[in-house]
Amino acid sequence: MSNFIPYGRQDINQADIDAVIDVLTSDYITQGPAIERFEELVANYCGSRYAVAVSSATAALHISCLALGLSEGDVIWTSPNTFVASANCGLYCGASVDFVDIDPTLYNLSVQQLENKLSAAAQLGKLPKVIIPVHFAGQSCQMEIISSLARQYDIKILEDASHAIGARYCDKAVGSCQYSDLTVFSFHPVKIITSGEGGMVLTNNTDLFEKLTRLRTHGITRNPRLMREISEGPWYYQQLELGYNYRMTDIQAALGASQMDRLETFVDRRRFLARRYNQLLSHLPIQLPLQHKDCESSWHLYVIRLRLPELSKTHRQIFEELRRANIGVNLHYIPVHTQPYYTDLGFQRGDFPEAEKYYSEAISIPLHYGLTLEQQDYIVDTLKAIVR
Template identity: 60%
Template sequence: MIPYGRQDISQADIDAVVETLQSDFLTQGPAVERFEKALTDYCGAAFGVAANSATSALHIACLALGLGPGDLLWTSPITFVASANCGLYCGADVDFVDIDPETFNLSPVALERKLEAAHAAGRLPKVIVPVHMTGQSCDMAAIAALARRYGVRVIEDASHAIGGRYRDAPIGNCAFSDITVFSFHPVKIVTTAEGGAAMTNDPALAERMRLFRSHGVTRDERLMTRPADGPWYYQQIELGYNYRMTDLQAALGVSQMNRVDDYVARRHAIADRYDALLSGLPVKPPLRRTDGRSALHLYVIRLAAETLAAPGHRAVFEGLRARGVGVNLHYIPVHTQPYYEARGFAPGDFPEAEAYYAAAISLPMFPTLGEADQVRVVDALKEALAV
């Protein structure tokens, strides 16, 4: 079975982890700081706060921005559930903004309409979480302009997008947001096995995210309510969490960051080949915007209307898997999940997201995918399409 995604682990990665295993620190040591520096050096943000997952990073980002009960977070319905759940973890309410059908990203046009209505109703969101779906940046300049107009904070969910660029600058530099979050899950662009990070240019936000990452505990006397009793002293000044990244994960991440540009270049070569192989088939390849460079975490095709009628979306998907191609579907619209339906959402609320879901299939995309396997993928697709 050709998987839809796969990590690439080199001998240098293995050596880096082994070196850390043989060091004095397996966690809370210097490798985490080295990884955070690798991220800030690459992205151009002032601060990086590593965490044990992107979900944790989203949570501490929301907490740092003061999201809480009575507040509202908006995000895209086409994302993994974590992009919405992070608001619920803080006691806030969650709503969604429909997608642009060409890019699969949160639509600035839909966002503007919804913000106008929310302003009139006196119920604006406190935080917007645009998701860089498949690794392609949202139109962050437009989103940031709207956020400034209405006094809304912005967290970029760039879980798919490290190595991507927007307006000739690295995604993660936070030029158009308060905080940007990355994921380092094994199928992402670079991996720490499990892990995430939150990038920001605001020192106060970085300080708060570090506090929430580790139990709300500090050894920094500047933050304490009274003088320290001695060099052993610490204080808990917030209700925090154990969201720390280990040094083993960070060591892997430092090594992987040495290849991030190579990984993205390889993904673009694979995407270019897919574009050529799929020419003439009743599918629509993903749009790549001209104002940026996608990290191409995913290569998502959409089936044409005639294919959806027959043989049908499910039949094509199952036909590919039956032929040894491990396709996937990213994502089921969050508002149609039973948990969110119980909170008042219903099918039909976000029609563009639902139309996307009815036609989308993620083809295998990872840097070690060979040309012969790409041909096999497309041949299997032709058979499943019965063309």
């Protein structure tokens, strides 16, 4: 098979194209009705009261931290097994960052490590203001336990669900915010649905919603109820705080809304392919991704871990042989605390050993809606040949 098989990619159909064309030939291509429609579709699907569309999930994380009041002197905790944006968002606000090591089987933030670290931090008077659990690969963290711990210590929760639209936890959609203050989604092209670039914040809190809508638009409001002085006319607006230009366009929102029509179809296909991988790879010297009984993953990623003591090749050799076979494997993620920027802040290798061990063994193999059974069989056969 000569064609390159990417680890993830978007699926765009004629309905998506038509939705974008409709916007391009309408009166609005930015800041129009398509954005509100997209927000309503996602909020209704997830069962949250509010949704705020923005230009990226990174922007969503940033304004979420700001809306929660994060500032200099505060601390956030997140997982080291994530993209750097999950941690950087705290630094953008002047706060500092720390990490909680991962569960060795689920690869999400470990609730046992979190409990231990919170207990120690409470004794030192150094509790975080915000915890950012990351729903790695589309599987929710154990949010009921995390929420209970956060309430005990009066800590805010921001769910980084960039991987997890379409996932469920305890029979509720991820994004319902039952166990958090805010939830963030990503609509990058490799995610479950796409708006090209884009993100969204969900919440059930009216005050947070109003603040988020201001922060994405320069801190500006046109709502007379929120103004500090009486409105001077229908043209009038006030800047209430320092915000940003983090707005999504109608073009992007139209694509995202159209993609929402197929969200369940996308997730069902990913779950089918994941089950098939589980069957076809079950006898190889690799650890397959495990699922917690309370979770239904949306399967953004399918990650295998190599049992290196049983193999005659190194992690890098196997990765590079798969790439040479035109299989677009990837590695999610390099532990954030080992990045040079973070080692300059004082972190070092050995700080979070489970995340580091995971990194030394993990490979993300292709999983996306358009992956054919022929391609999946080729991936499996190639992997078998390489590891045996």
